Every structure is written in structure tokens, then in C-alpha cells.
Amino acid sequence: MMDKINLVFSVDNQYSQHFAAALTSLLVNNVESSRLNIVVIDGGIEETKKKLITEIVEKYNGVISFKKINRNEFNGANLEGHISEATYYRLMIPELFSEDIKKVIYLDCDILVRNDITELWNTNIGDFVVGAIKFNEYDGYDKIDIPKGAPYFNAGVLVINLDKWRKEQITRKSFEYIKNYPEKLIAHDQSILNFLLYDKWFQINYKWNLRTQLFSLDYKTAGFDNKRVFEQIIKNPAILHFTTASKPWHYLNNHPFKKEYFYYLDKSAFPYVKYPELDSFLSKEIVIFGTGEKSKVTTNLLEKFELEVSFYLDNDEKKWEQLFLGKHILPPFTIVDKPNENNRIIIIASHFSDDISEQLIEMGFENNIDFIMDISTIYTLI
Known part of the structure; x- marks a missing residue:
């Protein structure tokens, strides 16, 4: 044996x-x-x-x-x-x-x-x-x-x-x-x-x-x-x-x-619910901070899974109100004045992610609660 x-x-x-x-x-x-x-x-x-x-x-x-x-x-x-x-x-x-x-x-x-x-x-x-x-x-x-x-x-x-x-x-x-x-x-x-x-x-x-x-x-x-x-x-x-x-x-x-x-x-044969987070994704407004190559990659991934970006944020005043991938670029203070923060997902997609993270924290947002620094960690917000 x-x-x-x-x-x-x-x-x-x-x-x-x-x-x-x-x-x-x-x-x-x-x-x-x-x-x-x-x-x-x-x-x-x-x-x-x-x-x-x-x-x-x-x-x-x-x-x-x-x-x-x-x-x-x-x-x-x-x-x-x-x-x-x-x-x-x-x-x-x-x-x-x-x-x-x-x-x-x-x-x-x-x-x-x-x-x-x-x-x-x-x-x-x-x-x-x-x-x-x-x-x-x-x-x-x-x-x-x-x-x-x-x-x-x-x-x-x-x-x-x-x-x-x-x-x-x-x-x-x-x-x-x-x-x-x-x-x-x-x-x-x-x-x-x-x-x-x-x-x-x-x-x-x-x-x-x-x-x-x-x-x-x-x-x-x-x-x-x-x-x-x-x-x-x-x-x-x-x-x-x-x-x-x-x-x-x-x-x-x-x-x-x-x-x-x-x-x-x-x-x-273990019972499970497939993608229990999906309803939460569909009910939230998705905002991306950044309008460079990382933002394009993040947007493409979201679109692959049929999720739509509502608008983009950028610190460059010259970009405000311009279109990026078909959506408006808005100033960061937009998200302070806009209500229903709990129904929003903010994703940082920029090579300046550390600086933007500090900026959002100074604005009163919390990392992994109100925003994420990488799309791979999006599940911390759900």
C-alpha cells in the first residue's frame, strides 16, 4: 500500500x-x-x-x-x-x-x-x-x-x-x-x-x-x-x-x-452566485482621474466588460470641458460639489497616481473606500 x-x-x-x-x-x-x-x-x-x-x-x-x-x-x-x-x-x-x-x-x-x-x-x-x-x-x-x-x-x-x-x-x-x-x-x-x-x-x-x-x-x-x-x-x-x-x-x-x-x-457542485458584485458596478457612476495612456487602457478594460465611464478628471486646466474617448474632462473640484458620492467609483489611471492620491485625500476622500489607485483593486470599493 x-x-x-x-x-x-x-x-x-x-x-x-x-x-x-x-x-x-x-x-x-x-x-x-x-x-x-x-x-x-x-x-x-x-x-x-x-x-x-x-x-x-x-x-x-x-x-x-x-x-x-x-x-x-x-x-x-x-x-x-x-x-x-x-x-x-x-x-x-x-x-x-x-x-x-x-x-x-x-x-x-x-x-x-x-x-x-x-x-x-x-x-x-x-x-x-x-x-x-x-x-x-x-x-x-x-x-x-x-x-x-x-x-x-x-x-x-x-x-x-x-x-x-x-x-x-x-x-x-x-x-x-x-x-x-x-x-x-x-x-x-x-x-x-x-x-x-x-x-x-x-x-x-x-x-x-x-x-x-x-x-x-x-x-x-x-x-x-x-x-x-x-x-x-x-x-x-x-x-x-x-x-x-x-x-x-x-x-x-x-x-x-x-x-x-x-x-x-x-x-x-458547490453552490455560488456568479459575479455578485456586478449589480453594484452597474448602479455606480464610474469616474477616471487621468487622461493619458493608462486611462485609455483602463477604459478599454471597462468597455470590454460593458461598463461605461461617466466622465474624466484632470488637473490640466487646458483639458477641462474637452472630450476624451467621447466623454468630458472635468476639473477635480467637480466631484466635491456633486452629490451621491457613495454611488461613485473613482479610479486613478495616471503615472502621477501617488500625487493624485494625496490630492484626493486632502479633498476628504479615503483610499480604497472612495477611490482606488489601480483597477485591479476595484473590489475593495464594492
Whole structure:
């Protein structure tokens, strides 16, 4: 009898639908799904949804269990103000398994698994603590203190050597880091793991974690030496990872594998409402601040999804009352005097986005509440 393949997901109630799609993709594409031992770190999933998720796994003869994290085990770390407590749950993974379990695979739940996960499971990471894909375009935006030039990894897909993790006391050290350096957690637990494991991780094949950002990059910018290899991974990834704010389940998303997400979601039989934000979009007035190339790109995307811009704003007085893409350009003070601000979406589409953001804040608007600096984050306003 073959050993079990131990898999861990961290899921809250809000992401249960997307987990259903990820789970179905995993099971459908695994030749021996009966080998899968799936552990879900339960961040508050409703019982009815847990029942549906369990039925998906049992249909394919897999095994699933739901585990709660004891907050007392955070060792006094204050997680308030961070993205989500659940984001840090993967730091607790070794606590979920007995000492005889030596290896697990951790997967974010905003993914699709398109190849048999057994291949990733069989990847030998040697004496390293984790196996992960290299974050090629990382250029030091994080505040963590890793040596200059040290490779940086994405923590959304991890092959974890539990023995080494325990021996290195990564969980204890992680929560000490949270307590001592909360201001450095730009990428949350990914920051911590890169700090602690900068020289203790093994690079796995890129196909096991194809991040959304790579679809907009050429092979050199993405950090690849070989164009053909890059194109093969883009065309046929083993795991798709939806890493940007705009996800396939959003109406305005144009991810090349968007239809595949809904294919697996439909196959899961998990009930859902498609694009619940659409009615809100249609009921709001859309205003774009900027009249340059970025504004054209943003307008074209909106029009592709049959959403219309009401008017444009610009600080250049010479442009006021002129037409841009068939609509009037108005001065910024127009939106102060105009009523019904709650029924308006303001999108900054300009190379001077930081300056315009400060301008709007001085006018009394709030970022990600009254306006956004990039269309990919439009869902924060809905």
C-alpha cells in the first residue's frame, strides 16, 4: 500500500467557494486520489460548507479533516492590524501532525492544480526545510533583513520537511519575529519564512506555482534564461496561483485561465452566485482621474466588460470641458460639489497616481473606500 500524500490548506469561510474549485482540480487531476490525506486549517468555515467540501473529497475516495488552531499557541504574538490571522496559520502546520509524519505539502486555496500532485510530492528537497519557487522579480521591496542577493521564495506552495522544521524550531522563531518586528511584515508570513529560511530552502520547478504576475512579463523580466521553458510553463502550468487582487471570480478579471476556474467550480457542485458584485458596478457612476495612456487602457478594460465611464478628471486646466474617448474632462473640484458620492467609483489611471492620491485625500476622500489607485483593486470599493 502506497504512503499517504499529506496536504494542508488554510481556509476561512469567505474563501470556501474558491477552495471547492481548488480541491476539485486537485482530485480530478490526481491518478490515485485515494492516497490524498487533506488537512484543512479551519478559519471559521460554516458547517454546511464543510459538509459540501467533505462530500467533494469522499466522491474521489480521498480523506479530509478540519483542524482548529489554538490561539494560545501564537506565543503572545499580536496579529491585530495584519491582513488576517488565518494568513499566519501555515506557521503552525507541524503542530497538526504527529512526529511520525515527516513531510507535507502546503497549498494556498486561490489555486488550481492541473497536474498530478504526486510528482510534486516525490520531489526530493534533501535536507532543506522547505521547497518553493523562486520569486524572480523580487527586488528588495520587503523589509526583512536577508543578505543582499539572497534568493526570495513565494510561500503559496511549499513542500515542507517537518523534521527539519521542528529541529530548526521555525514555529517558535516565527512568532518571536512577529512580536519583535511587526513593522517588517510586508508580505506577512512569507516575510518571516524568507527571513528564517533564506539559506534553508530548495528551489522546485516553476510550473508548480505559476503566479498571475508572470502572464504580463517577458521571459527575461520574469527571471528565466530560456524563452521556450518560460512559454511552456505559461501555456501549461502544473499549479495556477491567482496572486493578484483581481481574481478569476471577479467580473472584471481577464486571467487567461479564468474559464478553467469556473469549470472546476461547476464540477464541484458547490453552490455560488456568479459575479455578485456586478449589480453594484452597474448602479455606480464610474469616474477616471487621468487622461493619458493608462486611462485609455483602463477604459478599454471597462468597455470590454460593458461598463461605461461617466466622465474624466484632470488637473490640466487646458483639458477641462474637452472630450476624451467621447466623454468630458472635468476639473477635480467637480466631484466635491456633486452629490451621491457613495454611488461613485473613482479610479486613478495616471503615472502621477501617488500625487493624485494625496490630492484626493486632502479633498476628504479615503483610499480604497472612495477611490482606488489601480483597477485591479476595484473590489475593495464594492
